[in-house]
Amino acid sequence: MEKDHSGLETLELFANAPHFNKWLFENISPYCQGNILEIGSGIGNISKLLLQQNLPVTLSDLRKDYCEQLRLLFGQNRNLQNILQIDLSLPDFENVYAKLLHQFDTVIALNVVEHIEDDKLVINNCRKLLKPNGRVIILVPAFMKLYNSFDKELGHFRRYNKKNLGRLIQTQQLKIVMMEYFNCAGILGWWFTGSVLKKKIIPGNQLAIYEKMVPLFRLIDKLLMKRIGLSVIVVASG
Numbered sequence: 001m002e003k004d005h006s007g008l009e010t011l012e013l014f015a016n017a018p019h020f021n022k023w024l025f026e027n028i029s030p031y032c033q034g035n036i037l038e039i040g041s042g043i044g045n046i047s048k049l050l051l052q053q054n055l056p057v058t059l060s061d062l063r064k065d066y067c068e069q070l071r072l073l074f075g076q077n078r079n080l081q082n083i084l085q086i087d088l089s090l091p092d093f094e095n096v097y098a099k100l101l102h103q104f105d106t107v108i109a110l111n112v113v114e115h116i117e118d119d120k121l122v123i124n125n126c127r128k129l130l131k132p133n134g135r136v137i138i139l140v141p142a143f144m145k146l147y148n149s150f151d152k153e154l155g156h157f158r159r160y161n162k163k164n165l166g167r168l169i170q171t172q173q174l175k176i177v178m179m180e181y182f183n184c185a186g187i188l189g190w191w192f193t194g195s196v197l198k199k200k201i202i203p204g205n206q207l208a209i210y211e212k213m214v215p216l217f218r219l220i221d222k223l224l225m226k227r228i229g230l231s232v233i234v235v236a237s238g
Helices: 007-014 018-031 062-072 119-128 147-156 160-170 187-195 204-212 214-223
Strands: 037-039 057-061 080-085 104-110 132-143 175-182 233-236
Touching: 007 147, 007 160, 007 204, 018 104, 018 132, 018 175, 018 204, 037 204, 062 080, 062 119, 080 187, 080 214, 104 119, 119 132, 119 160, 147 187, 160 175, 160 187, 187 204
Parallel strands: 037 057, 037 104, 057 080, 104 132
Antiparallel strands: 132 233, 175 233
């Protein structure tokens, strides 16, 4: 597997954005319950917050190097149950990961689904990991009109809206508990830097400025009642 240079650089940038990470986590944490599996943990930007909740957490990633880094970071954490290498795109997922089926109360996949061409397969495989009445929490980039050089560099196949994401979820025998947009203020910067300037990686200085303004951006999402955003979050039950 090739090195994920652009993905790693982006993850490292967001590792230095604790206010943004906390804001994102606060949007999903009310739905985290029981035995938790995080798919696509990367270098642990959200994992760190999950492990502070005093719930049993299993971390995972497609890439072996990320799994090794997660072990270095969190291997001694008392809430960590395991660190696994998981590929959600495998057609024979049930056979490869038979021991994981129906083991988790909550499966979290943030910025994962858009990286895999067969998104129906991804959602279906997530569902197979859930215990009865378990929940899957998914965050994906929003609005195909915003698809630009950032998406291409990061290996995104598509962006979503609430309508087509909801349809995708429901076709896989899941019931929607909550669905909302997130991070309205990020739209302008993403569009200008990726679509107009054609940058391939989010500039670090731009993200640093954004990080300082997170309190204002939180307020904007509240005032707009999360009707639009750079991402869309869905929580669904099995």
